[in-house]
Amino acid sequence: MVIQEEASIDKSSVIPIYYQLYKLMEEQIRRGDLKPGEALPTENELATHFEISRMTVRRAISELVSADMVYAQQGRGTFVATPKLDNIIFELSDFNEEIRRRGLNYKTTLLEARIVRADESLLKKFEISDEHKRFLYFRTVLSAGDDRLSYEVKYTIYSKSKPILETELKDPSLPGLIAAHTEYVPVSSKKVLQVASCTEEEALILGIALNAPVFLIEQTIYDPDLRPVGWSKSIYRGDRYKLTSYDGWYKKE
Amino acid sequence: MVIQEEASIDKSSVIPIYYQLYKLMEEQIRRGDLKPGEALPTENELATHFEISRMTVRRAISELVSADMVYAQQGRGTFVATPKLDNIIFELSDFNEEIRRRGLNYKTTLLEARIVRADESLLKKFEISDEHKRFLYFRTVLSAGDDRLSYEVKYTIYSKSKPILETELKDPSLPGLIAAHTEYVPVSSKKVLQVASCTEEEALILGIALNAPVFLIEQTIYDPDLRPVGWSKSIYRGDRYKLTSYDGWYKKE
DNA sequence: CAGTGGTCTAGACCACCAT
């Protein structure tokens, strides 16, 4: 059953045809003209109806597939998907970046920066056994106004004997430090988020109560061969941070 | 500079050509043959070199773009991207699903299920003013073995007067309840994750210490017109849950 | 078997960028 009636595609528009068709179908699905499980018109039907090429139709449909609004089955057809609402995808482009957008006068304070020798726990984190390796060690606090928001401890292998620049001291980003002070190229990272009760040290530094709930994020950065080349632990005040997640056919634009 | 030497594309293979080329270029980038900022060969060069159509080349490149390993600039060329390692994208396909994979004998226990009248806080959450609205109310505990892992409170509008089925009592999923007991179609959701100290009630139910750190996730489910049609609050034990996130050019397969 | 989506080709024109 072809579902277009007054549906309009303007072939002479500057807006790409595939995009017009994508938006058209997206609206029909969103409005419920096409319900989950129902089949879309076939690619050839759409191509014929709108007098466009099948490749263009496919491009439009592939956008719907990317948006998880539709799924295709070879030999059967293309169908409206059922929104999955039980996923959890918390996204935050740089936890710290977020603060800069919110708080006006944020500030990074360096508590400590030095070169340290390997100890057992460090060797374990970096999965190496060379006891002579040295590491760059940083402790920083991020604050906005009079409030201290997060506390970070960072380590990276110190293999080039380059001096530590002043700009690095001001706002040392782990990937940046690695690129500057090692011969490794940081290409991937793993983060683990947990909740914790803050320790005495953290309570003092952040100005919160002992055992107050905090976010704890441990990050490991890897080179192309998956060797760990950087490690950090961050404590974020639980009363100042939250993660928000949108799921399903949520409209972004 | 064309970078292929012994590069091989098997046109008669069952593996799609675009996929072979995608993997080929991905490997070159991953190995560092092509470094961040460097230009890929042009689409025409690649098409000529491998004796394939330009559309096939474009398909391969579009895969690299999706993987964030490459970016295209009209009129200039296509370039290797610098891995972004400061994103936080925590993904967990269904928090509960996760448990089922880990713990073997998980179990959902229903503490309470009834129909309640609207009170002020509920009307606010659902952004409505009709005091006569009624709601389905659920309280459940998820456990694995003898350990209780999470505690959930769920509300949904009760508009169809359908009986509550036994299967729903066993493992009431919020989207499922909405589909069954309202005329609304749940299509999108918003979740907010925070850390908290558990209350006395939560401590008793989960068998943990008072004020122990917990994850708190509030979820609101919306219909296509962005009207709230379901709301839930979940408490997850902090000592049993963590969120892991991979970023950059992390290899999935 | 006919019909579906998946892949692929060999062209074409365009907007954009550098020179």
Added chain:
DNA sequence: TGGTGGTCTAGACCACTGG
């Protein structure tokens, strides 16, 4: 102006599904 990526066409063959 020439070269780049972005869009589009009108075919083609294939693998898969269903009756």
